[in-house]
Amino acid sequence: MANVIGAERLLPAPKILQIAQLNLKVQNQYNLSEIQDKLLTMGYEQNNLVQGPGEFAHRGAIIDIFPINADNPIRLDFFDDELDQIKVFDIASQKSQQSLDHIGVIPATEFVVTTQHYQQAKQQVEDIFNTYRQGLVGVEKKHATEGFAPLLHQLYQQERSNALLPYSHYFFDDDTTLLDYFSDDALIIFDDYTRLMEIKENSNSVILIGWYSKSQLINCFLIKYGGGRLMSSLPANHAQAYIWLTFNVA
Secondary structure, three states: OOOHHHHHOOEOOHHHHHHOOEEEEOOOEOOHHHHHHHHHHOOOEEOOOOOOOOEEEEEOOEEEEEOOOOOOOEEEEEEOOEEEEEEEEOOOOOOEEEEEOEEEEOOOOOOOOOHHHHHHHHHHHHHHHHHHHOOOOHHHHHHHHHHHHHHHHHHHOOOOOHHHHHHHHHHOOOOEOHHHHOOOOOOOOOOOHHHHHHHHHOHHHHHHOOOOOOOOOEEEEEEEOOOOEEOOOOOHHHHHHEEEEEEEOO
């Protein structure tokens, strides 16, 4: 079940999600750094200790992972680069509950992006903003630059943040949505189809909350205290906090 925004949100191609899984088997050899990098790509957050689903921790020859498709975290115990043991453990007591021969870990998010994706998005977003910035002067230029800085920082640091979701268009080459994950003979039921079409046609309100349809040619940068004009279609408290910029994209 999904609303219009969820159904039209840009996603990685199905083939990317298919390979963005971590399959591990005891006695096989792995590179610990590569496992950590893949977990980050899969949307897992690295912490000192695993406390909840979607997190992992690395200490010496041990990697703890709390898969989102598991009730309890798992502990990978390596001997050099060989996976010696896979154990399910209790998050409170840290005591092992059972041993496994293999485990499959699925992504913690559908926003599966690699370093290459971040570099691609950073370059495109930065180029578009710099082009716009050239037309500004004085305090307007200063405010726009300051407003753009947090987004640029997130892209450079490859942070995982919901604030990046409106910029999905710059991460993915294809306009893939949830509908592309269905088979050709899938049964899709629409509740109040007429109302859904009205929402889709009201592009201004949809854009401002970060939705991009496949036919959309305008992308919005939500920049706090940036240059541009106030979002008149939003409630007054939001309009006072944010100013929006639009850029036409070929």
